[in-house]
Amino acid sequence: DAKTTQPPSMDCAEGRAANLPCNHSTISGNEYVYWYRQIHSQGPQYIIHGLKNNETNEMASLIITEDRKSSTLILPHATLRDTAVYYCIVRDNTGTASKLTFGTGTRLQVTL
């Protein structure tokens, strides 16, 4: 079962920042937070992951609260191509299996 809670849908105007929240109140010390997205008719695509520090890459920023019970994925300047379902996943990196357990995600609609 997914260990995260996300809003089912969000809207964002093109050019504005998209802030996607995720609650993971039962996260354990070994578990990382991952974000993937799935554009219509495509397979999921990795975006970013982190443990407790904020992370940034060319696609997005990940802000994790100090208690690690929630996080926010930030797309700084959303475009129409960012319209997708965004999945927040928690995963233990210390195990031998790299299993990803997807929930239902947040459907982000970027509009003109």
Next chain:
Amino acid sequence: EAGVAQSPRYKIIEKRQSVAFWCNPISGHATLYWYQQILGQGPKLLIQFQNNGVVDDSQLPKDRFSAERLKGVDSTLKIQPAKLEDSAVYLCASSLRLRQSSYNEQFFGPGTRLTVL
């Protein structure tokens, strides 16, 4: 770099028929995954291979589903016989290697959309 290849992209069959899906992972990727994604849901892992060995098949319905990766490269997933509830997109993914205390990004193929009538 070529991505994960899957075929066919679409398949329509009648219930009780058999079907097979093929996946060719990214070159050099030791770990291969098959996921099932039912409409409106996130992908669910069916089986995970490390080279040609099975790492996790706990969610594979073994009475009707089978998968193999004989030479540790490409893989096939078979359903025999198919049921109506098997209608879904079947996604293949690969990652570089399986190693403790590290994460290897999973790269997904475009999927095969199966419709069972």
